Amino acid sequence: MSEINKPSLSQYFxxxxxxxxxxxxxxxxxKIKDIQLNDEPNxxxxxxxxxxxxxxxxxxxxxxxxxxxxxxxxxSHTTGSNGLISxxxxxxxxxxxxxxxxxxxxxxxxxxxxxxxxKTRQCLIASAxxxxxxxxxxxxxxxxxxxxxxxxxxxSVGDAVSMCLGEAEAAxxxxxxxxxxTQDERGLRELVQAGAFRSAINLTARLLTIYGQGRxxxxxxxxxSPHSLQLWFTRIALLVKTKAFNVAQAEAEPFGTLDKxxxxxxxxxxxxxxxxxxIASFSFRLLLGELPMHCGKAKDSLTRLxxxxxxxxxxxxxxxxxxxxxGNPMEITESDRADSLRLWNGREVRVMHSIVNCALSLKHYxxxxxxxxxxxxxxxxxxxxxLSALGRLxxxxxxxxxxxxxxxxxxxxxxxPQNAPLGFRELVDRGLLAVAQNSFDDAYVSFQQASAxxxxxxxxxxxxxxxxLYGGHLKEAIAxxxxxxxxxxxxxxxxxxxxxxxxxxxMESSRGRMKKWALLRQISRYQADAPTxxxxxxxx
Amino acid sequence: METEEHLLALKVMRLxxxxxxxxxxxxxxxxxxxxxxxNNALQQDPTAVHGAETLCTGQFxxxxxxxxxxxxxxxxxxxxxxxxxxxxVVNNVTVKVDLQTSSQRLPLSMNPPTETLSSDDTVNVVIHxxxxxxxxxxxxxxxxxxxxxxxxxxxxxFFKIQVMKPLDVKTKFYNAENDDVYLEAQIQxxxxxxxxxxxxxxxxxHLFDVTxxxxxxxxxxxxxxxxxxxxxxxxxxxxxxxxxxxxxSDLKSLRGATNIGKLDIVWRSNLGERGRLQTCQMQRMGxxxxxxxxxxxxxxxxVVLEELFSIKCKIINNCERTVDLMVYLENVEGIAWCDISxxxxxxxxxxxxxxxxxxxxxxxxxxxxxxxxxLLDTFLKRTYPYNDLGQVFVMVNDRKEELDxxxxxxxxxxVSA
Numbered sequence: 001m002s003e004i005n006k007p008s009l010s011q012y013f014x015x016x017x018x019x020x021x022x023x024x025x026x027x028x029x030x031k032i033k034d035i036q037l038n039d040e041p042n043x044x045x046x047x048x049x050x051x052x053x054x055x056x057x058x059x060x061x062x063x064x065x066x067x068x069x070x071x072x073x074x075x076s077h078t079t080g081s082n083g084l085i086s087x088x089x090x091x092x093x094x095x096x097x098x099x100x101x102x103x104x105x106x107x108x109x110x111x112x113x114x115x116x117x118x119k120t121r122q123c124l125i126a127s128a129x130x131x132x133x134x135x136x137x138x139x140x141x142x143x144x145x146x147x148x149x150x151x152x153x154x155x156s157v158g159d160a161v162s163m164c165l166g167e168a169e170a171a172x173x174x175x176x177x178x179x180x181x182t183q184d185e186r187g188l189r190e191l192v193q194a195g196a197f198r199s200a201i202n203l204t205a206r207l208l209t210i211y212g213q214g215r216x217x218x219x220x221x222x223x224x225s226p227h228s229l230q231l232w233f234t235r236i237a238l239l240v241k242t243k244a245f246n247v248a249q250a251e252a253e254p255f256g257t258l259d260k261x262x263x264x265x266x267x268x269x270x271x272x273x274x275x276x277x278x279i280a281s282f283s284f285r286l287l288l289g290e291l292p293m294h295c296g297k298a299k300d301s302l303t304r305l306x307x308x309x310x311x312x313x314x315x316x317x318x319x320x321x322x323x324x325x326x327g328n329p330m331e332i333t334e335s336d337r338a339d340s341l342r343l344w345n346g347r348e349v350r351v352m353h354s355i356v357n358c359a360l361s362l363k364h365y366x367x368x369x370x371x372x373x374x375x376x377x378x379x380x381x382x383x384x385x386x387l388s389a390l391g392r393l394x395x396x397x398x399x400x401x402x403x404x405x406x407x408x409x410x411x412x413x414x415x416x417p418q419n420a421p422l423g424f425r426e427l428v429d430r431g432l433l434a435v436a437q438n439s440f441d442d443a444y445v446s447f448q449q450a451s452a453x454x455x456x457x458x459x460x461x462x463x464x465x466x467x468x469l470y471g472g473h474l475k476e477a478i479a480x481x482x483x484x485x486x487x488x489x490x491x492x493x494x495x496x497x498x499x500x501x502x503x504x505x506x507m508e509s510s511r512g513r514m515k516k517w518a519l520l521r522q523i524s525r526y527q528a529d530a531p532t533x534x535x536x537x538x539x540x
Numbered sequence: 541m542e543t544e545e546h547l548l549a550l551k552v553m554r555l556x557x558x559x560x561x562x563x564x565x566x567x568x569x570x571x572x573x574x575x576x577x578x579n580n581a582l583q584q585d586p587t588a589v590h591g592a593e594t595l596c597t598g599q600f601x602x603x604x605x606x607x608x609x610x611x612x613x614x615x616x617x618x619x620x621x622x623x624x625x626x627x628x629v630v631n632n633v634t635v636k637v638d639l640q641t642s643s644q645r646l647p648l649s650m651n652p653p654t655e656t657l658s659s660d661d662t663v664n665v666v667i668h669x670x671x672x673x674x675x676x677x678x679x680x681x682x683x684x685x686x687x688x689x690x691x692x693x694x695x696x697x698f699f700k701i702q703v704m705k706p707l708d709v710k711t712k713f714y715n716a717e718n719d720d721v722y723l724e725a726q727i728q729x730x731x732x733x734x735x736x737x738x739x740x741x742x743x744x745x746h747l748f749d750v751t752x753x754x755x756x757x758x759x760x761x762x763x764x765x766x767x768x769x770x771x772x773x774x775x776x777x778x779x780x781x782x783x784x785x786x787x788x789s790d791l792k793s794l795r796g797a798t799n800i801g802k803l804d805i806v807w808r809s810n811l812g813e814r815g816r817l818q819t820c821q822m823q824r825m826g827x828x829x830x831x832x833x834x835x836x837x838x839x840x841x842x843v844v845l846e847e848l849f850s851i852k853c854k855i856i857n858n859c860e861r862t863v864d865l866m867v868y869l870e871n872v873e874g875i876a877w878c879d880i881s882x883x884x885x886x887x888x889x890x891x892x893x894x895x896x897x898x899x900x901x902x903x904x905x906x907x908x909x910x911x912x913x914x915l916l917d918t919f920l921k922r923t924y925p926y927n928d929l930g931q932v933f934v935m936v937n938d939r940k941e942e943l944d945x946x947x948x949x950x951x952x953x954x955v956s957a
């Protein structure tokens with residue numbers, strides 16, 4: 001099954017099929033965790049050692065099969081993607097696990113490893129060495145999040161439809177919402193899969209209530225678990241995806257940089273029994289690092305991301321020195337060490353990507369070029385892809401000659417003979433180069449050739465449309481963009497393409513409004529959600 | 541602006557370079573709660589680049605969504621679309637586009653008339669114009685047409701454009717003793733975004749040969765790989781201009797050679813948006829050479845203590861009469877002349893040149909200035925003292941023979957025992 005759909009980016013874009021398969025198992029494990037947390041609403045003081053011990057013993061049981069299950073999936077991936085260099089240069093950590101019983105804890109340890117700040121480390125040591133129940137932490141060392149959005153998010157597309165097209169039209173709209181799915185993680189995934197991000201955000205608020213972190217709970221003490229932090233990660237990720245950046249920032253604020261002691265397993269020795277590392281996942285850490293940049297504070301992001309990068313590099317250094325990620329001299333096998341190195345090297349690359357993006361948003365092109373250059377020089381890096389990306393970066397800053405050079409190096413890196421016909425990537429890059437040289441007609445020809453290779457590619461159709469406009473062919477431009485939508489409405493009803501099309505409609509006639517409403521009707525039919533900016537454009 | 545109803549309407553859109561749209565990369569590990577759903581969503585985003593989804597170097601062209609400044613030297617491009625607002629056919633549609641600047645009115649486009657325009661048709665005009673003036677420009681679009689009843693109708697629309705200054709160029713000149721002119725040009729980016737300098741050239745007047753001092757001996761730019769300038773930053777360029785052979789022998793025209801040339805600057809910004817500026821003719825202050833000018837032609841860098849050496853000087857008569865000159869050599873500290881003081885030179889005709897050789901012996905070690913030479917114009921009784929013609933480094937050396945040959949070689953350093 002997974003051999004047919006082999007993942008192109010093994011770690012970040014693994015095959016989708018395992019989601020459905022793992023739901024059941026994950027859910028059971030989560031339910032168990034839910035119960036455990038419900039039983040201890042004010043557990044921060046850890047007054048109930050017996051209960052805790054009981055749970056800490058039972059906890060590894062549901063976790064292990066899950067891990068082993070992932071490992072099996074991971075193994076079958078390996079057969080599919082063996083020999084392929086993953087496109088981002090991120091090699092999958094899951095690929096090489098052998099389904100041993102103990103592997104779960106090692107995989108968890110590896111994934112959760114993190115080096116706390118000195119202050120947090122001291123606090124964790126103090127809490128671990130104090131007799132149970134005697135250690136209290138300052139309030140400002142605790143993480144006390146709560147849902148801040150006062151009300152559930154509504155169906156913005158539905159509202160726009162009823163406003164522009166009438167209630168009758170709005171009544172026909174069928175979308176999944178939070179009430180239609182099971183009130184758990186599986187339901188949440190169903191909503192995300194359907195693209196109903198706003199409803200999914202609503203569901204996270206309900207689920208967080210179970211942890212005492214729902215509406216109005218910000219500033220109150222509560223206990224953290226992998227599951228509660230995963231809910232928060234999902235919620236904030238979706239808030240970012242729906243561009244509700246200010247809400248995301250406000251709700252993420254209590255988490256800071258995920259360095260408070262209560263976000264480490266060590267803080268709950270009775271419950272996690274010697275388990276070390278960060279309860280929050282690395283993805284959450286990265287998301288919080290990137291968050292300020294979406295709110296116009298890209299410099300803060302830069303600081304956070306470089307801090308993350310420094311820690312990751314320190315951990316890689318530790319692994320190379322023969323100790324564990326966090327500097328702990330614990331013994332790990334050579335194959336585990338190799339897996340750890342692969343995982344953390346992959347994460348290092350991902351952080352560097354985020355730094356490039358942050359530098360781009362600051363128009364700090366020197367930094368972006370520098371980091372991209374470092375990525376290109378890494379061993380096993382997908383040079384062709386990255387050189388092409390560097391070429392586009394040069395185009396963006398206006399350095400046309402360098403861009404051209406990058407594109408030709410990218411072509412060489414692919415190792416094709418000189419006279420081989422241009423591939424899709426090269427045709428697109430050549431088109432963009434022509435755009436930079438103000439030859440939109442040449443650009444159109446390149447894009448058209450690329451389109452012959454991938455006729456359903458929405459980006460190519462869009463670029464052809466844009467070139468047609470610059471060449472003075474407004475009607476044809478509109479026709480191309482409309483054809484992209486009609487051939488693949490689910491994906492082509494995309495914010496950027498819609499912005500382009502609306503701009504063209506505005507130019508073409510005074511009947512632009514009717515055409516925009518027709519787009520709105522399509523969105524209502526095919527999309528669960530749409531960005532507010534585009535909706536405003538449609539009914540404006 | 542217009543009071544009457546028209547059957548046609550007109551829209552204008554400025555065509556600045558498109559942007560490259562990218563998705564907002566939100567990813568997670570397969571073991572995070574959303575599994576691969578977020579990654580899949582990112583991968584399927586049409587603005588994502590396959591294989592580089594998490595990098596925001598996009599490829600999806602997005603039309604400009606917000607007004608962009610226009611700067612002097614850039615090309616102003618616009619799309620003008622005339623469409624019909626009636627179901628009837630309209631005849632003989634002409635669209636005339638002019639640009640009114642503070643000083644002139646430039647015709648940008650004059651389409652041949654469109655004979656018939658049906659209700660779904662449009663007349664499309666794309667104009668390009670390199671802006672050469674700062675300040676307010678008005679784009680004037682005039683549409684004329686004939687209604688079905690034969691009435692000739694005209695309407696005009698005006699669009700205001702503010703052209704701003706992109707660069708601030710400051711120049712300084714230095715006239716060197718050997719007649720070379722050094723030009724220092726400071727170019728400051730005063731746009732609100734980063735720009736890339738694609739070309740900075742000094743188109744010198746034909747009187748000078750230019751050497752650009754902005755590249756390293758290996759031919760790389762001294763500014764590094766990309767000449768990227770963030771807003772408000774300054775790049776300093778240095779050029780050496782050597783007067784042409786003909787010019788340097790004629791002091792009067794050398795002094796009059798105040799035209800240095802023009803700086804030609806090409807820059808690019810967002811996605812290759814190009815701008816080009818040429819400064820006006822740059823002027824230097826001509827050096828004042830006086831009637832008589834003496835300069836060093838040949839002088840050794842290193843000389844050996846108590847050993848004879850010679851320097852060669854060039855005397856130019858820069859006035860319109862023949863001059864009679866006396867040469868006086870005065871003793872100065874460290875140098876003993878080995879020549880005749882108070883000798884009379886042959887009459888020097890107007891604009892002629894004479895090479896003189898002086899011999900002397902250094903009597904103190906160290907860096908010494910050649911001073912003490914005086915010329916006397918016997919007709920005007922005017923003296924011209926020369927107290928800093930050049931410098932020599934006087935070495936103490938006990939292996940004189942070896943050094944004699946390369947005494948003017950910069951690499952020959954004193955070897956002390």
